[in-house]
Amino acid sequence: MPLVYCGACSHAPGMTGRAERADTQTRQALESAFRRMGDDIRATRPDALVVIAAEHFANFFMNNMPAFAIGMADGYEGPIEDEAFLRIRRTTVPGNRDLSRRLIENVMQTVDVAYAEEWKFDHGISVPLHFLTPDYDLPIVPANINCQGPPLAPLARAWAFGEALRRAADAVPERIALIGTGGLSHWPATPDSGKINREWDLEFLRRWSANDRDALLSYTDAETYREAGQGGFEIRTFIAAAAAAKGAKGTVDFSEPVPIFAVSCTLAHMNIGT
Amino acid sequence: MSLYQVQKLIYQLNRDPRTRQRYADERDAVLGEYDLTPEEIGALVKPDIGLLYVLGVNGQLLMHFAALHHIEWPDYLERMRQGLKDHGPVREGVYAATGYEGIEAHDARLKAEREMR
Numbered sequence: 159m160p161l162v163y164c165g166a167c168s169h170a171p172g173m174t175g176r177a178e179r180a181d182t183q184t185r186q187a188l189e190s191a192f193r194r195m196g197d198d199i200r201a202t203r204p205d206a207l208v209v210i211a212a213e214h215f216a217n218f219f220m221n222n223m224p225a226f227a228i229g230m231a232d233g234y235e236g237p238i239e240d241e242a243f244l245r246i247r248r249t250t251v252p253g254n255r256d257l258s259r260r261l262i263e264n265v266m267q268t269v270d271v272a273y274a275e276e277w278k279f280d281h282g283i284s285v286p287l288h289f290l291t292p293d294y295d296l297p298i299v300p301a302n303i304n305c306q307g308p309p310l311a312p313l314a315r316a317w318a319f320g321e322a323l324r325r326a327a328d329a330v331p332e333r334i335a336l337i338g339t340g341g342l343s344h345w346p347a348t349p350d351s352g353k354i355n356r357e358w359d360l361e362f363l364r365r366w367s368a369n370d371r372d373a374l375l376s377y378t379d380a381e382t383y384r385e386a387g388q389g390g391f392e393i394r395t396f397i398a399a400a401a402a403a404k405g406a407k408g409t410v411d412f413s414e415p416v417p418i419f420a421v422s423c424t425l426a427h428m429n430i431g432t
Numbered sequence: 433m434s435l436y437q438v439q440k441l442i443y444q445l446n447r448d449p450r451t452r453q454r455y456a457d458e459r460d461a462v463l464g465e466y467d468l469t470p471e472e473i474g475a476l477v478k479p480d481i482g483l484l485y486v487l488g489v490n491g492q493l494l495m496h497f498a499a500l501h502h503i504e505w506p507d508y509l510e511r512m513r514q515g516l517k518d519h520g521p522v523r524e525g526v527y528a529a530t531g532y533e534g535i536e537a538h539d540a541r542l543k544a545e546r547e548m549r
Binding site: 214215216217219220221238239240243278306308346347348351388 | 443493509516
């Protein structure tokens, strides 16, 4: 079936772990934007949700770092973080090994993706799911782009990964929804935590909404690091989601800088017209 | 310098409950399994979050190591800032490229660079 949903959202651990430190009105608006996104995803009656994340050394480390990976299991434990730190109860989220395998085989036609029969979710997946599918009743296919340990995959390869995921999703009989999760400019877990380059974020979202491939792929890592911090490397997940939209334009549903959450909290979807 | 080894130990502590238990029960034995300098061992044992940051440990690893030692978030950030004052700029890893300027100085520099263009 053609892809039924395509979107992107933030995954900042502060959104659950330090929620009360944000302004109440902002927090409520953010949570209601997440509820709407969850409702929109459910309205497309998906059989599974592909989450393209930028995991933070929960599974992959510099001893054997895949540029791209997809999970292939019937369940995934998470979050790996301390439950009190993240304030999300650890659980096993359902997966679908057979579906993952078929998606991976298709993606492999053009992208050399690693597969993982074990995968522990960190906040990159657990925080979005906490808001979007709080009952954990939708099977998840986790996908990952190395956005943490350089050398990182070039942006053009992140685009190719998104295209491959779209082709694979369209080729299976199941109804597949897809989201990318990551931050735009941010300096997470560093002395600069809380700094946000709003101007840079808005320009990125303009390019994303226009689904302007050339503009999205024109960032260099040096420029991103200077303007958007090492957290800015996570734009790869948004870029892959844009590629999966196959030319559709996007709508930004919510975007507000929240320094205590260390990012412009952002939720957006591509109008893929299903 | 063996930043890779420091980060690998913290990675294992973050993700593996058995390593955490062993670290609590027989810390020296666990430390002995990694190729660490005396400075690195000292920073891990104390724990000196500021020095670990200056040595180049990625914040996505370090924040959980701090949480493991019950260091609250604002304290964690402050310890890194103090570490930069005490030990100088980050020596290695992803943060070594620009060092730490502080949020206001960084904003001012980016603004000046934009105006130059």
